[in-house]
Amino acid sequence: MENRRATLGWMDLVWVAFLGGLALLRPLFEIHKQFTLLAIGLFQIFEHAFISYLGPARGRAYSMLIKIALASLLVHHTGGINSSYYLIYFLPAVTAAMFYEGWATLLWTALTSAAYCSFLIPVLNEFELTAEGATELAIRNLFFFLAAILVNRFVTANRRQAQRYQTLAETLAETNRQLEQAQAEARRSERLAALGQLSAGLAHELRNPLGVIKGSAEMLTKKLQSPDQVTSELAGFISSEVNRLNTIVTRFLDFARPAKLELRPQALPPVVEAAMKAVGERWPDAKVEVERHYAEPLPLVPVDADLCERVFANLILNAYQAMPEGGKVTVTIAQDNSAGQPGVIVDVEDAGPGIPPELQEQIFNPFFTTKKEGVGLGLSIVSKIVDEHRGWIRVVSGPAGGARFRVFLPVADST
DSSP: OOOOOOSOOHHHHHHHHHHHHHHHSSSTTOHHHHHHHHHHHHHHHTHHHHHHHHOHHHHHHHHHHHHHHHHHHHHHHTTGGGOGGGGGGHHHHHHHHHHSOHHHHHHHHHHHHHHHHTTHHHHHTTSOOOHHHHHHHHHHHHHHHHHHHHHHHHHHHHHHHHHHHHHHHHHHHHHHHHHHHHHHHHHHHHHHHHHHHHHHHHHHHHHHHHHHHHHHHHHHHHHHOOOOHHHHHHHHHHHHHHHHHHHHHHHHHHHHSOOOOOOEEEOHHHHHHHHHHHHHHHSTTOOEEEEEEEOSSOOOEEEOHHHHHHHHHHHHHHHHHTOTTOEEEEEEEEEEOTTSSOEEEEEEEOOSSOOOGGGTTTTTSTTOOOSSSOOSOHHHHHHHHHHHTTOEEEEEEOBTBSEEEEEEEESSOOO
């Protein structure tokens, strides 16, 4: 609902001045005329608030009826059919032209004309309508229609121009939004590339010393042959921690190593189902309900099935971990052309606590994690794989809480 106007505009003051001039014309002290002009002026000033209160459809209809009634009242008190104030009927005629389209404007103008012609009924009881009088009456009524049509033409053109401007503004806003998303994804890709190079060098430098440490620990354990439990336990700690570091180094290399995609046209539902099966086998006791929404038919997408299965398995595993007490994971697959190219959208939505908006930009950064355990490379690797497929991945808050990860994969191989 539109806001009411709190103050008078300069056009309102001009309107009041013109009506005041009409009120001061002869006969000066005709109280009915002056009160009617005052009512017309007040209603015209507060018409916007009146329409806002009742709603556009009802408000405009009631506004037209009130203006026709006030115009008829003024003409009645100033001489009827021969009143010099008959021009006040231009007010409802022009108002109809501003409110409505062509046919509705003509209908309201016809009602205005009928209200004016109704003053002819009592006159015909005493006088005869001459040809000259009928011509004058017809001219006055035709001018009502001429003014309404002329104003409606300009108002319609202005309304169409405003609609074009609004459509253009919405298009520009959508373009800006897509540009901001593209810039954010480009920045993320640049960060991933730089950190990938750093991780590759660091992983290679760490792997050899770790191998030496593990081999030395195993040889010391065999040579000492000590029954000392502490010595054996410490040697075991060294071996297990080296294995853990080796796992982390392997993930670094997975993140840094350029993927060799073996693209083949694939249907995405079987890939997603394989990922869900792998996660289910890993978490057999999870109290998670999976709800599937797969559109049909779906186009084939050129993907590396193994890498994409890894993407969806990571997203589904994150959804499981976000609901340790159980919940529902919703997986949706649908065709999408909104990104400027045909593709397939895969949504993975959980019912967990969700991701705060201030962290949604950071979760794809390497080494960023909100989990107690983990190095924060899972989603970075997922983002890297999706980027190499010329797609994109985004995260938003779900409509009922939780997080929704959206993956877009293009139908055409743009490489």
